[in-house]
Amino acid sequence: MKDFTNENFINILFFFGLFLLIYALNIFMGTAIFERIVTNLFIYIILVVGLQVFMGNSGILSFAHIGYMSIGAYCSGIFSIPVKMKSMALPDLYYFIQITTFDPIICIFIGGIFAAIVAAVLTLPLMRLNDAAAVITSFAVLMVIHSIVVGWSAVTNGPRTFFGVPKATTLELAMIFSFAAVIIAFLYKNSRFGLLLRATRDNEVAAESIGANTVYLRWFAVIVSAFLAGIAGGLWGHFITSFSPKSFYLRETFLVISMIIIGGSFTVTGAIAGALFVTIGYEFLRWIEKVIKFSDAIKFEFIGLTEIFLSITMIVFLVTKPKGLFPFLEIGEIIKKKFFKKG
Amino acid sequence: MMLQFIVDVLSLGSMYALFALGLVLVYGILKLVNFAYGELILVIGYSIFLLKGSPFPWFFMSFIAIIMCIFTSIATDYVAFRPVREKSVTAVLITSFAFATLLQNAALLLISAKPKNVPMPSFLSDSVQFLGVITPVRNLISIFVAVVCLFIFFQFMKRSLLGLAMRASATNFNMARMLGIPANLVITTAFALSGLLAGIAGTLWMSKISMVFPGIGLEPLLIAFIATVIGGMRSIQGAVLGGFILAFIDMSFNYLLPQDILKFRDAFTFSFVILILLIRPEGLIRGPATGART
Numbered sequence: 001m002k003d004f005t006n007e008n009f010i011n012i013l014f015f016f017g018l019f020l021l022i023y024a025l026n027i028f029m030g031t032a033i034f035e036r037i038v039t040n041l042f043i044y045i046i047l048v049v050g051l052q053v054f055m056g057n058s059g060i061l062s063f064a065h066i067g068y069m070s071i072g073a074y075c076s077g078i079f080s081i082p083v084k085m086k087s088m089a090l091p092d093l094y095y096f097i098q099i100t101t102f103d104p105i106i107c108i109f110i111g112g113i114f115a116a117i118v119a120a121v122l123t124l125p126l127m128r129l130n131d132a133a134a135v136i137t138s139f140a141v142l143m144v145i146h147s148i149v150v151g152w153s154a155v156t157n158g159p160r161t162f163f164g165v166p167k168a169t170t171l172e173l174a175m176i177f178s179f180a181a182v183i184i185a186f187l188y189k190n191s192r193f194g195l196l197l198r199a200t201r202d203n204e205v206a207a208e209s210i211g212a213n214t215v216y217l218r219w220f221a222v223i224v225s226a227f228l229a230g231i232a233g234g235l236w237g238h239f240i241t242s243f244s245p246k247s248f249y250l251r252e253t254f255l256v257i258s259m260i261i262i263g264g265s266f267t268v269t270g271a272i273a274g275a276l277f278v279t280i281g282y283e284f285l286r287w288i289e290k291v292i293k294f295s296d297a298i299k300f301e302f303i304g305l306t307e308i309f310l311s312i313t314m315i316v317f318l319v320t321k322p323k324g325l326f327p328f329l330e331i332g333e334i335i336k337k338k339f340f341k342k343g
Numbered sequence: 344m345m346l347q348f349i350v351d352v353l354s355l356g357s358m359y360a361l362f363a364l365g366l367v368l369v370y371g372i373l374k375l376v377n378f379a380y381g382e383l384i385l386v387i388g389y390s391i392f393l394l395k396g397s398p399f400p401w402f403f404m405s406f407i408a409i410i411m412c413i414f415t416s417i418a419t420d421y422v423a424f425r426p427v428r429e430k431s432v433t434a435v436l437i438t439s440f441a442f443a444t445l446l447q448n449a450a451l452l453l454i455s456a457k458p459k460n461v462p463m464p465s466f467l468s469d470s471v472q473f474l475g476v477i478t479p480v481r482n483l484i485s486i487f488v489a490v491v492c493l494f495i496f497f498q499f500m501k502r503s504l505l506g507l508a509m510r511a512s513a514t515n516f517n518m519a520r521m522l523g524i525p526a527n528l529v530i531t532t533a534f535a536l537s538g539l540l541a542g543i544a545g546t547l548w549m550s551k552i553s554m555v556f557p558g559i560g561l562e563p564l565l566i567a568f569i570a571t572v573i574g575g576m577r578s579i580q581g582a583v584l585g586g587f588i589l590a591f592i593d594m595s596f597n598y599l600l601p602q603d604i605l606k607f608r609d610a611f612t613f614s615f616v617i618l619i620l621l622i623r624p625e626g627l628i629r630g631p632a633t634g635a636r637t
Contacts, residue, residue, distance in 0.1 A: 131374075136616075139568070304449070
């Protein structure tokens with residue numbers, strides 16, 4: 001267990017291989033629908049891995065993550081809409097933004113940085129709260145962000161659809177960002193900050209007695225986490241091109257949390273596995289809904305079936321496997337144990 | 344004007360107080376937040392909606408709806424709380440969140456995504472005028488019902504054996520168990536009472552908006568959250584106080600703020616919640632001293 005860099009390397013290599021495999025599978029399948037699903041999957045991986053950076057290392061549940069995603073999506077969208085489109089999409093926009101446009105890739109980074117700044121300003125005082133109070137405040141943060149997005153019509157087009165975002169996210173781009181997010185998560189987890197934060201998660205009093213500053217450690221994790229969420233939001237925005245505040249609310253929060261819970265929040269591997277399994281399950285159920293709908297066998301609308309299934313799965317998981325599929329060991333450690341006995 | 348404002352605050356506040364009280368009852372004993380609490384309002388609404396065609400009088404329908412509400416609340420305990428109660432706080436938060444999503448989507452799947460009309464007796468919307476105040480009858484009924492409920496509830500907590508057991512459990516659950524208080528009975532009672540209070544408050548809520556849709560539970564849930572955070576998560580008096588303070592804040596915003604800032608009202612109230620948690624993490628009224636989770 002001394003050589004952390006080595007373990008990081010195996011982990012990262014494994015996911016590099018996995019992502020390439022998914023990519024190859026996509027080329028093999030070659031359909032537009034499959035490509036859409038896979039791109040979505042990579043974006044979700046960024047999102048869930050970002051959430052893992054905070055939730056896994058600090059042990060605190062956060063509902064605010066989708067809020068940071070919405071900041072990234074809107075921010076990146078606003079700066080990247082072409083000048084001609086802007087007067088149409090957002091007629092009341094402030095003049096200095098009205099006349100500037102950047103390349104979408106730069107905008108995605110702007111979105112991420114902006115989300116990180118908002119998180120930094122908003123959450124520093126909240127980091128000393130534990131348990132229920134911490135969760136309720138994170139819920140409150142989500143509500144604050146949501147109502148500002150809905151209310152600030154000049155910039156976000158209010159509750160109406162925000163449109164005109166140029167399509168820039170390709171599968172390759174999403175994959176590269178996703179891979180970068182995985183690297184960041186692993187490096188963070190085994191860095192000084194990550195180790196100290198995990199110490200506070202396991203025993204706050206003991207960790208503080210050896211000099212860990214819980215508030216700042218958590219704060220730093222939130223900033224990294226929000227940055228990744230913002231990036232995911234930007235990518236998603238440039239992928240879907242038109243969205244509304246409703247796209248970033250409780251339904252999505254539920255989806256992301258179900259991913260991290262099913263996979264296991266303590267490991268990055270778990271986060272990725274959760275994203276993978278939930279996406280597969282989700283698409284499968286959607287397909288069933290569609291088949292039933294078009295088969296004319298049952299005259300019945302099947303909306304909501306997927307969520308019902310997901311929530312039952314989550315409850316079953318929390319009862320039987322409360323720490324998820326990958327509770328403690330990363331995939332690298334599992335491989336190491338299996339193949340190099342004395343590793 | 345002043346009197347009008349007071350009547351508005353009191354009628355809104357009495358509803359909020361009942362909501363908050365139901366949430367705090369469970370939190371006080373288990374130290375766990377019930378995210379499926381708002382869905383009790385959904386149950387109320389759809390129960391009355393489904394009974395619409397029946398020949399029963401309205402009061403009987405709402406009575407059945409409140410009983411459904413109590414059952415749902417107890418079901419929450421069995422589905423979301425009991426299996427994971429001994430594990431982490433996060434686990435229970437997520438199971439109750441999942442249970443809430445389950446109920447919402449069941450309503451979506453089995454009934455409809457569109458808002459449905461809930462029948463209400465017409466006299467509730469009639470206006471009455473006294474001392475220069477014009478207000479619908481339902482506001483006065485809300486105040487009356489809340490006062491009666493709160494009185495009965497506090498008497499129950501103070502004088503009955505079960506109430507005593509519940510207060511003891513809220514103070515120190517482990518100690519109470521050691522002294523022979525049956526844990527599961529106390530918890531189930533807490534959930535049942537929580538369902539009853541949510542049911543009564545939900546019926547009042549329904550009389551105000553008289554329609555129901557799958558996402559209806561969110562607003563009452565948020566109200567209960569904010570009110571309990573303001574008043575004190577562990578104290579039942581605090582919950583009532585928090586409900587009235589929140590109603591006061593909401594009403595003042597409604598009276599004072601111009602229309603284009605009013606849409607940020609939620610942002611203001613939630614920022615206020617965050618502020619309160621910072622300055623007084625315990626809320627305005629501190630509950631029993633020991634608060635270790637069991």
